[in-house]
Amino acid sequence: MKAINTISAVKNSYVIITMPENSNYVISTDSEEPRVSVKLDLKNGAQLTSDQVEGIYALVLNSLPGLERENISILDSDGKLLSGENTTVEEDVLYQSRLNFQEQMQSLLKSQLNDTLKKLYKDYTINVNVKLNYDNSKSEYTIYTPSVAEDGTSGGMIESSTKNEGWGGIGSLSGVVGTTSNSDISPNYPTITGDGDNQYYYQNSITVKRLVNTEIRQLEKNGYSVDKITAAVTVDQINMLEADKEQLREVIAFAIGADVANVTVANYPFVINGNNGTNGNGNTINRGGSVDWTVYIILLLGLLVLALLIVAILTSNAKKKKRAKARAKAAAAQAAAAQAAQESAALSFEPQPQPDEEFNIQHLDDYDDESKSAVLKKEIKDFSRTNPDVVAQLIRSMMKNGE
Structure with missing residues (x-):
């Protein structure tokens, strides 16, 4: 066509x-x-x-x-x-559509889990797997409720009832008239049948069959259901307590609606290849971008200032001790040198007469007494300033002679 x-x-x-094929017969059994x-x-x-x-x-x-x-x-x-x-084509299209829907659901759960973890950890990886069931199912529920009577009582409407009642009498007498009967006229207790000439004793039997409301519900599922959700999370952390892992598993399970038994948490130090955001196994690393580092920065700065203060104090004390030691060493060296100089001068000193001209005393006759005293003081000052060692030795000698 x-x-x-x-x-x-x-x-x-x-x-x-x-x-x-056309048949030439008017009546044919084969069609x-x-x-x-x-x-x-x-x-x-x-x-x-x-x-x-x-x-x-x-x-x-x-x-x-x-x-x-x-x-x-x-x-x-x-x-x-x-x-x-x-058709097969429709099956392929349906399969691809279901696969896309499953991937979208997994992406949604990953996003929800990422919103939770980025506030707790810096680097981590997330893997979520969702297993969906598209099989049609039909369920039937039967609900029984008691009927209600016309008077509103909960006894309900009666479908059928059977009532059997009987009352007893005295057994009949027998024998020849005018004689005492030897027969036992004690009452006979027959089985009550409700008819005949039997004697009856009181019995009441009622059987009631009531109507019950019956509701049958049929539920048919034509869509999908979630069979299982699993999640695996790895955190860039060297050490992690088991109690912390268990608590994190509960948080993850609650965030994505999975059972705790289907959640796995592991901690490993990540090896990041450059800046491509993958670890050594090629898994995408999620970086927490909403972590508030203000508190950590303040604490770090405080610790840094405290460390610098301690170093400054220790350095100042060390410098003071070093200067004190240097001064003590210098004083000791100076004292030792002075002592050695004194001893050497005392051993080698020999008083020698000084010529009069060095003091220019020969000119004193030209001055009066007051002027002579002033000139003499000036000469002594000049001599002391130009010859301090000699003056010091003279003073020490005079002190020794005075002793």
Whole structure:
């Protein structure tokens, strides 16, 4: 049929029609129906949807009188039978759609988990797996509730009842008139049947069958359900207490709606390859960007200032001790040198007469007494200033002679 070739996905089509043979008999017990087979040659990479397959069925069905749908066969390029109701192409599309939905759900759970972890840790990895179930299921529930009587009591309406009552009497007497009967006239306790000439004693039996309201509910699921959610989180941390791991597992399970048993937490030091945000295994590393480092920076600065203050104090004390030691050493050296000089001067000193001209005393006769005293003092000062060692030695000698 050329009409089939007009479909965008069809490159060419081959139609085989099988018609029943005509019978020359008026009455025939054998009846055959026409059959049609269609082989489709699809374009490269093209696929037919279920609606397009249904359209081909309708086109073939209306082209031949007396043709039934069950007598039509349509095959694709690979020889697969296309039914139009559940084709392989539709299954692939459905599978891809479900896979995309599963990935979207996993991404959503990862995002929710990332919002939780980025406030707790700096670097970490997240892996979430969701297992969905698309199987249809039908459930039936039967609910029984007591009926309500006309007077509003909870006893309910009566479907049927049976009542059996009996009252006893005195057993009948027998024997010859005028004689005492030797027969036992004690009452007989027969089984109560409700009829006959038996004597009865009181018995009441009531059987009531009440109506019960019955409600049957049928629930049919046609969609998906979550069978299982698993999560694995690794944290860039060398040491981690088991109690902290357990608490983190509970937080993760609550965040993504998973069981705690399906959550795994591990701590490893990450090896980051450059700045590409992956660890040694190629897993994406999430970096917490909302961590408030203000408190940590303040604490670090405080510790730094305290350390500098301690170093300054220790350095100042060390310098003071060093200067004190230097001064003590210098004083000791100076005292030792002075002592040595004194001893050497005392051993080598020999008083020698000084010529009068060195003091210019020969000119004193030209001055009066007051002027002589002033000139003499000046000469002594000049001599002391120019010869301090000699003066010091003279003083020491005078002190020794005084002793």
